[in-house]
Amino acid sequence: MKIAISSDNHLDVNRVDVAATMEAQAAWLKQQEVAHYFFLGDLFNDFTRTQSYFKKLAD
Numbered sequence: 001m002k003i004a005i006s007s008d009n010h011l012d013v014n015r016v017d018v019a020a021t022m023e024a025q026a027a028w029l030k031q032q033e034v035a036h037y038f039f040l041g042d043l044f045n046d047f048t049r050t051q052s053y054f055k056k057l058a059d
Contacts, residue, residue: 004034008041012049022057 011018029037043050 001035002033003036003038004029004032005038005040007039009043010045011053012044012046018053022053026057 011021039054043053
């Protein structure tokens with residue numbers, strides 16, 4: 001079983017293309033056959049944006 005962990009990406013502060021990042025992340029997790037993905041820290045400074053991102057990523 002593979003797990004993946006990431007932390008403190010701060011996508012809003014780092015001004016990355018969120019849609020492209022999500023697409024790349026989803027592809028990588030799928031390609032690596034990751035069973036469980038844990039995120040520790042801040043993805044955005046706004047929790048509602050973080051929650052929305054992970055809902056879309058799960059799809």
